Amino acid sequence: MQGVMLLLEIVVVLLLLVEVFIRLRARRRRLQIKGSVPVSSIARSAPAIDVPRIQPEASSVDAVAPSVTTTSGAEQQALSIDDLLSEANIYLEYGHYAQAATVLRWYVDLNPHETRVINQLLDTYLAMADIDNYAALLEGLGEKPGAAPMNESWWRERIDTGLSRDPGNLELLVLAEKVGMAIPVPQAQTQDVTMTAEMALTLVSRNPDPAYGMAILWRTIAHEPQRLPLYAELLRITHQQRRVEDYINTLILLFLAVGTGGKTLRERMLRVGEDLGPHPLWGTLAHWNGDLEVLRQLAKSRHLEIPARLSGRAEEGR
Secondary structure, three states: OHHHHHHHHHHHHHHHHHHHHHHHHHHHHHHHHHHHOOHHHHHHHOOOOOHHHOOOOOOOOOOOOOOOOOHHHHHHHHHHHHHHHHHHHHHHHOOOHHHHHHHHHHHHHHOOOOHHHHHHHHHHHHHOOOHHHHHHHHHHHHOOOOOOOOOHHHHHHHHHHHHHHOOOOHHHHHHHHHOOOOOOOOOOOOOOOOOOHHHHHHHHHHOOOHHHHHHHHHHHHHHOOOOHHHHHHHHHHHHHOOOHHHHHHHHHHHHHHHHHHHHHHHHHHHHHHHOOOOOHHHHHHHOOOOOHHHHHHHHHHOOOOOOHHHHHHHHHOO
8 A cells, every 4th residue: 555655656746847847848938038039029029919908817827927017018918928829839749738728728819810829729629539619619719700810611621520520519510500601411321429309409490401400300310219309390391391202201200109199199290291292101191000010011112211219119010
């Protein structure tokens, strides 16, 4: 036990030494910058930033100098803002992504037009697998159109990159629509991300594209085939778009989901579908006697894949 405690103490001491080394190196770089750049030239070249209004939160990183009222103090304040990048680069060099992200976020808040630093912060979030903060940063930029000098291709690339890591991320999907981009339709082969019914209905309500809504709902029904609101929304879209075949396919799965116990619901949805025009399957569904095998064979003839949970019910009906 004493050996374990001694080992832990050694590890703590080593971590403290690394932290001290990083701080000393950062301060040495700042002193070199201050000693090599004349104050007068900094005053002429420094951008006009209203730094005193921004109060960063207290942290172990002491890169932001306190506000002062003299001209010389203002120049030192502007210089300390640039020192944030040096501090962040040192953290990145040693793999301290969380600390680097904090410092870079301060810099981006002070310099929202710095595309290079924004990209560096986004890449840091990706390295941390922190898609929530990745999406939050993009959303913050998207709420101020024209505030950041990014073109549409940049937005498309960044949003696609985030969705490739987290295809079901609600903020990224909504942001894609908000900035005027075509929202990527979920691919059937993406099996590792489960779309919940709540998430699907939220996405569909925020996107008027019927093709996107149908893709989202079909994908979600495959995972949660007994959530009736999914069928109701899919029937609404297919009826509105007058897609009779898709409406009938949805009805077949709905019949499997509710079974013989949902007679009122089945009859009401069937009557609504008949408004789309004549079809030979209206009569077949109207006279369905509760045999799940009939529905299974009907789905097979229409190349309609039955979700696994409903397929089991159909097998029981044999």
